[in-house]
Amino acid sequence: MSPRVHRHARTGAAIAGAVVATLALASCASGDASSGSSDEPVELTFQSWVPNIDRAVDAFNAAHDDIQVTLETITAGPDGGYAKMFSAVQAGSPADVAQVGYDAIPEFLVNDAVEDITEYVGDSADLFTEWQWQTGVFNDSVYAVPQASGPLGQFYRKDIFDSLGLAAPTTWDEYYEAAKAIRASDPNRYIAAFAFNQAPWMIGLAQQGGGEWFTPEDDAWKVAIDDEDTLKVAAFWQKLIDEDLVKLEADMSSEWNADIQNGNIASWISGSWADAIVRGTAPDTAGLWAAAPMPQWTAGENVSATWAGGSASIVLKGSKHPAEAAEFALWLNSDPESVSILTSVGAGWPAIKDLDAIETLQDDPEVFAFYGGQNIWDVFAESDAAVSTNWTWPPLSQTLFADLTDNVKAAVEAGTPIADAYTQTQADFVAALKDKGISVAE
Numbered sequence: 331m332s333p334r335v336h337r338h339a340r341t342g343a344a345i346a347g348a349v350v351a352t353l354a355l356a357s358c359a360s361g362d363a364s365s366g367s368s369d370e371p372v373e374l375t376f377q378s379w380v381p382n383i384d385r386a387v388d389a390f391n392a393a394h395d396d397i398q399v400t401l402e403t404i405t406a407g408p409d410g411g412y413a414k415m416f417s418a419v420q421a422g423s424p425a426d427v428a429q430v431g432y433d434a435i436p437e438f439l440v441n442d443a444v445e446d447i448t449e450y451v452g453d454s455a456d457l458f459t460e461w462q463w464q465t466g467v468f469n470d471s472v473y474a475v476p477q478a479s480g481p482l483g484q485f486y487r488k489d490i491f492d493s494l495g496l497a498a499p500t501t502w503d504e505y506y507e508a509a510k511a512i513r514a515s516d517p518n519r520y521i522a523a524f525a526f527n528q529a530p531w532m533i534g535l536a537q538q539g540g541g542e543w544f545t546p547e548d549d550a551w552k553v554a555i556d557d558e559d560t561l562k563v564a565a566f567w568q569k570l571i572d573e574d575l576v577k578l579e580a581d582m583s584s585e586w587n588a589d590i591q592n593g594n595i596a597s598w599i600s601g602s603w604a605d606a607i608v609r610g611t612a613p614d615t616a617g618l619w620a621a622a623p624m625p626q627w628t629a630g631e632n633v634s635a636t637w638a639g640g641s642a643s644i645v646l647k648g649s650k651h652p653a654e655a656a657e658f659a660l661w662l663n664s665d666p667e668s669v670s671i672l673t674s675v676g677a678g679w680p681a682i683k684d685l686d687a688i689e690t691l692q693d694d695p696e697v698f699a700f701y702g703g704q705n706i707w708d709v710f711a712e713s714d715a716a717v718s719t720n721w722t723w724p725p726l727s728q729t730l731f732a733d734l735t736d737n738v739k740a741a742v743e744a745g746t747p748i749a750d751a752y753t754q755t756q757a758d759f760v761a762a763l764k765d766k767g768i769s770v771a772e
Contacts, residue, residue, distance in 0.1 A: 606676025
């Protein structure tokens with residue numbers, strides 16, 4: 331058994347033990363399992379925040395006469411989409427299929443808001459990379475079909491780096507030196523923004539630095555948000571902040587968009603899906619960008635991480651057509667045509683094993699041209715393979731995101747050490763788990 335599978339088996343046990351009253355891990359999917367004898371197609375609703383994912387939905391509809399899917403665009407989970415899903419489940423009027431982050435699946439289990447789809451997709455595990463498939467498996471039951479991960483890499487303005495005699499940093503020491511050179515080159519220019527608004531980004535940096543925040547122990551959770559490796563990462567970024575080498579700016583804000591367009595922000599560490607954001611935000615800079623692997627803490631190593639893991643398709647509790655909903659979820663995330671579309675629109679790094687079947691990974695003229703002819707997918711294939719497997723998502727991930735964002739933002743605004751924000755988040759999150767009746771290992 332791989333480390334990832336072992337950890338997820340333990341995670342399932344921990345969740346089950348901690349919230350027995352709310353988890354129905356052994357229950358069968360509810361609702362009608364088939365469309366019946368009607369000649370009319372089954373109508374499904376699919377909730378997602380991915381831009382242009384309607385292209386994949388349209389492809390499914392064109393290929394299926396018996397099932398037709400309507401897309402409902404929602405805000406990304408941390409910004410309210412999940413709350414809408416939970417409310418609809420409680421009201422008995424959920425959508426059928428929903429996109430959720432890997433980090434959020436335990437929370438949907440805790441809230442009894444997701445169907446067990448083992449009988450519909452349980453024999454499809456071999457289609458997917460093992461660690462991504464296992465994010466939706468708890469106590470041998472399947473609750474999600476993985477869509478894509480968000481392996482981290484560097485998107486950077488190669489023209490700016492080249493003009494200063496810089497290569498993409500391969501270590502964090504090199505990153506610091508590049509930050510100084512870029513800052514000195516122009517009074518308005520920074521190597522990057524410190525995105526205090528993005529808990530998933532900060533968590534990914536900690537994960538890549540060796541942090542292990544959550545460990546299931548029997549029926550409880552060991553929480554170590556301010557562990558030694560995380561504080562090492564915090565100290566590095568604190569140095570960049572103190573020396574004015576990174577811009578204190580919310581990424582994907584209007585100001586950040588302008589800085590990406592005009593070169594005042596010269597790089598962005600983000601998930602593979604960020605390619606589409608860079609292209610959409612700064613189309614006039616086509617040909618000036620490149621992608622590179624994550625800087626390493628130790629030269630010669632190859633350790634990566636993800637932006638909040640990735641995302642999956644779940645069947646929401648109470649769907650009237652769980653069989654058809656599961657069929658759509660499986661097709662969406664495993665059919666080569668669909669996965670090629672998803673990759674092209676920036677949904678993330680594919681969860682399926684057969685990457686050779688994904689046309690846009692082999693040849694995507696628009697993407698490759700924007701990055702000066704580089705096949706950037708080679709970078710993210712390497713990054714995905716190097717993702718640390720020593721990471722487990724707990725319940726209440728949205729609470730975690732909110733706590734970390736609030737605490738880091740407060741530290742930045744007050745000029746206090748961001749390390750203190752991680753220590754405060756440790757205390758806040760332990761309290762939140764206990765408040766929900768979830769056991770914490772002291």
